[in-house]
């Protein structure tokens with residue numbers, strides 16, 4: 001029973017009724033006390049993966065463990081230890097944020113007094129304090145979304161699965177969610193998070209898992225994944241007069257903008273000068289570049305361990 005990791009997926013696959021494969025071969029390990037971010041294009045299999053490890057979906061193949069418990073044979077034990085915010089989660093609109101969080105905790109076995117105290121704490125952290133007593137009918141989409149996230153993070157769950165919790169949230173609200181997620185990880189819990197926002201992934205991830213077409217194509221810490229790219233710098237050229245073909249390690253075209261990759265800062269500056277572009281910026285590669293490389297280019301599996 002492997003329990004040194006909070007979540008372990010071993011070759012998980014899911015075939016939906018009708019024959020569509022939602023996941024084909026998903027293997028990854030999420031450490032305790034860390035934030036694991038699942039990344040990948042629409043339809044890659046992130047939600048399906050979260051569904052399987054949170055016991056909502058039965059895998060068609062493979063094995064999975066949460067806190068050392070088998071996700072199929074010991075699903076009840078797993079459920080006791082997790083909290084989940086599905087992508088489409090909604091609150092009961094007849095409740096206020098305070099009621100929603102508090103009564104959810106009570107339903108999980110908390111005393112009313114502890115639930116009230118904890119609900120207040122989390123609502124403050126997520127910037128929901130001012131509207132804690134407003135009916136769900138009077139909340140904006142983002143406020144409702146944050147309330148559901150507050151319900152999951154307020155719990156004692158050792159492992160919290162959040163499927164795109166910040167989609168549609170304003171900048172300040174995102175910071176609130178990030179703060180709460182980091183706080184939960186600092187308590188030793190494991191947070192598994194999906195997002196399409198590369199900046200968010202870069203800010204939050206201790207551990208990243210890239211999924212493409214139902215398979216894990218890369219896994220590791222952001223630093224390791226960045227370091228494994230065959231280039232170090234990206235040059236963004238807007239309307240270049242000359243094509244940096246030959247100078248760049250790789251080029252991506254987005255309309256009249258080119259992203260050229262270089263293996264050193266001096267090469268990057270040479271590309272920027274030579275192109276005579278309307279504007280040129282040179283920056284170290286980031287998570288977006290990691291994403292583009294692993295998801296769209298490298299088809300082979302890459303695994304980067306922390307050692």
Ligand SMILES: Nc1ncnc2c1ncn2[C@@H]1O[C@H](COP(=O)(O)OP(=O)(O)OP(=O)(O)O)[C@@H](O)[C@H]1O
Pocket residue numbers: 016017018020021022023040041042043044045046047048049
């Ligand atoms: N209930 C279902 N029945 C049949 N096919 C499904 C079902 N749910 C998902 N799929 C399919 O499984 C594949 C993976 O979907 P999934 O929702 O896991 O992707 P995702 O990575 O979470 O995507 P997104 O970023 O758009 O949320 C897709 O091809 C999808 O159409």
